[in-house]
Amino acid sequence: MIKEQSGRDVVPFWFDPLCPWAWITSRWLLEVEQVRPVRAEWRIMSLAYLNLVQREGKGLSEDYRELMTKAWGPVRVCAAAAEHSGRCVLGPLYTAIGTRLHNQRRRDDPTVVTEALAEAGLPDSLAAAATSTEFDQLIKDSHDEAFNEVGLDVGTPVLRIGGTALFGPVITPAPRGKAAGRLWDALVVVAETDGFFELKRSRDRKPSFD
Numbered sequence: 001m002i003k004e005q006s007g008r009d010v011v012p013f014w015f016d017p018l019c020p021w022a023w024i025t026s027r028w029l030l031e032v033e034q035v036r037p038v039r040a041e042w043r044i045m046s047l048a049y050l051n052l053v054q055r056e057g058k059g060l061s062e063d064y065r066e067l068m069t070k071a072w073g074p075v076r077v078c079a080a081a082a083e084h085s086g087r088c089v090l091g092p093l094y095t096a097i098g099t100r101l102h103n104q105r106r107r108d109d110p111t112v113v114t115e116a117l118a119e120a121g122l123p124d125s126l127a128a129a130a131t132s133t134e135f136d137q138l139i140k141d142s143h144d145e146a147f148n149e150v151g152l153d154v155g156t157p158v159l160r161i162g163g164t165a166l167f168g169p170v171i172t173p174a175p176r177g178k179a180a181g182r183l184w185d186a187l188v189v190v191a192e193t194d195g196f197f198e199l200k201r202s203r204d205r206k207p208s209f210d
Contacts, residue, residue, distance in 0.1 A: 009037060010039055011041060014142070015044065016074075019047060042091045043087070043090070044090065046072070048069065048075070051068045073131065081122050089122065093122065097112065103209045113127045114127050173210045
């Protein structure tokens with residue numbers, strides 16, 4: 001892992017703002033920052049690009065296809081914000097958007113993006129990026145950095161520990177405190193194990209944002 005001067009390990013984390021599972025995992029990673037010498041480095045991926053373009057929309061229901069079409073908006077705004085103010089702004093902006101979309105359950109509220117931009121100290125003019133393709137190449141480049149490693153049969157979140165990119169962990173609710181640190185320690189072992197590919201069980205509950 002890349003180390004900062006502070007001695008903390010940098011952990012790249014790819015997210016799509018619309019994904020509730022990535023949101024929960026991101027909140028866990030913030031907990032990990034409090035109990036382990038790591039720092040999240042926020043990066044964007046796109047579920048719309050993954051499902052509609054790379055997977056060519058195969059097997060999608062009409063409802064999910066419509067959701068994916070809407071998913072372009074928030075990630076495009078994130079890309080525009082990163083271009084405007086640098087990638088360091090993605091953390092605060094993701095928190096502002098995610099809190100409204102997931103914790104406050106305002107997924108159909110058109111004011112979410114402008115409110116989030118204001119909270120992150122960004123100009124509301126960046127909201128126009130939601131319906132523009134201007135920053136799509138930036139999204140694809142960031143997305144491909146992760147998915148060229150993990151493959152197209154997974155989704156978000158993706159994080160990199162050391163030199164290994166992993167899909168997940170998919171968890172609910174987010175572990176806190178010592179429990180967050182224990183899960184991190186386990187993932188470090190997984191990432192360091194050559195040839196480790198999969199450990200999974202079917203989900204039996206909905207995402208919880210508590």
